[in-house]
Amino acid sequence: MPSKATPAAPAPAAAGWRAWLACIAGGLAVLAGLTWWLDGDGPTAVQAATAKDSTAAVAPTPTGWPALGQTQSPAMSPDERAKQLAVWTERLERAKHTLASYREGTRYPFESRPISEHADQTYPNRPVAEDSALRTEDGQTDPTINVKTSQSRVFMAAGESVVFTIAASDRSGQPVAFTVTQARALGMPSPGRGGQLPQQAVVFGDAGLQGDARAGDGVQSALLAPAQGPFAQYDGAIRVEVKLKLAGREGLHGFDVYYSPEQPAVWAGPVREVVERGSLYLYMPVQVSTPGRYLVSGRLDDASGKPLALLSFNDVLPAGLQQIKLTVFGKLLRDLKPSFPLTLRDVDGYLLKENTHPDRALLPRLMGTVHVSKAYSLNGFSADEWTSEERDRYLAEYGRDVDLAQGQVDQLTGP
Structure with missing residues (x-):
């Protein structure tokens, strides 16, 4: 098969003429630019840099709020400086509070939370009681x-x-x-x-x-x-x-x-517990007949019966014998310092049915004690906070807000 034809190189004479013409054109351009500069019409270095970066994105700055790193105007009155300082001080406190609150609220993963955050789900099988005045037929x-x-x-x-x-x-x-x-x-x-x-x-x-x-x-x-x-x-x-x-x-x-008359899955055996990556995991086998997204919740008590944590599972399961993993996060154990053994109780769950009504098919309810763990030393669990790409991204963004506000406060309180 013939190869592609390669363009022929220019003849030496033609190449020489082209190089000579390019040199003349370049010299004329330099001479014209020098004349323009000497006449006082040429751009300054700052103007040239500004023109070069004219398409760059610039973060908008509120009126009266100098951008980070900008030197305060000597003409700024004490009242103006005080007003801006008050605004940026408030913004700094708000940014610090947001960063601290997010960091505190995401120390543990979503699937392993203190039960104190979900008081209404502590005892899901207790009767729902109501006490009210007699309601008559006329409303x-x-x-x-x-x-x-x-x-x-x-x-x-x-x-x-x-x-x-x-x-x-x-x-x-x-x-x-x-x-x-x-x-x-x-x-x-x-x-x-x-x-x-x-x-x-x-x-x-x-x-x-x-x-x-x-x-x-x-x-x-x-x-x-x-x-x-x-x-x-x-x-x-x-x-x-x-x-x-x-x-x-x-x-x-x-x-x-x-x-819910449909039974999308049934529990299929005893709980298996494993300590992995500094946390305790409870694996619950389940026989899935209807594949889809399953949401399962279990409650964890310490040895004295004190409610400790709400464990949850939210993932897609295929048909067949599967494992529902409930996570007891290591740092959660280190912080709450429970007495062992731990008791898993009152497990419930459902298959989520999207874009339909009703929106769920319930799993059989497991009431009372489901599993009792072994006894462990707290030193065997990790004290590290939960990490994820999303959490790191949010912490970095909130941290930048703090740095921005702190820089403005430093400028306004400086000489």
């Missing part, structure tokens, strides 16, 4: 009657049930006898759902049956098990409407729960 309230209610949970995974309770009292706290005249569970409308919604009667009583803790105590209870009735395949919100009659008055109350 008003009767402050002479107080109604106390509870429900054992809000979210129900496949096969789970919920217990509702109702009690009434007067202003002095004395129990008031009442009758439940009607109670029913109703499927709630949602976007994209058509057809008739399921409903069923709910029976309240005080006989120590169907979820009632103690017979004859004035607290009426009811049990709702969606899997055992018309809600077996229903996915979404269920409202339980209760009508009451007491002391010649009529009132009503509503309970809301969410049922």
